[in-house]
Amino acid sequence: MVRTxxxxxxxxRGERLGRLLREARGGRSMADVATSAGLSAETLRKIETGRAPTPAFFTVAALARTLGLSMDEIVERCALVVV
Structure with a gap:
């Protein structure tokens, strides 16, 4: 399967998501947050750096729960900007 x-x-949008997650993580270690969300630290690192700009919905939901973010807040802060 070829991905467009x-x-x-x-x-x-992926970069905005990464920035939001880094800010919400604050002083917590990447490994701690990733483990709490059921992810690998490498997956979280890729999302935070924008190398994985389109993570799966359930991955974002797990990170939101772990970091105390609402899905509404994530959508508002990461939505595509239409000019």
Whole structure:
């Protein structure tokens, strides 16, 4: 299966998600947050750095729960900006 390339806007949304997660993680270690969310630290690192700009819904939901974020907040802060 060939995956279609991401648009620049989709990449930017992934970068915004990564920044939001880093901010919400605060002083907690990446390993601690990843373990609490049921993910590997490598997966979290890729999401936070934008290398995995389109994580699965359940991955985002697990991180939101672990970091005390609402899905609404994530959508509002990471939505595509239409110009």
């Amino acid at each position: 390339p991401l648009t620049p806007e989709e990449r930017e």
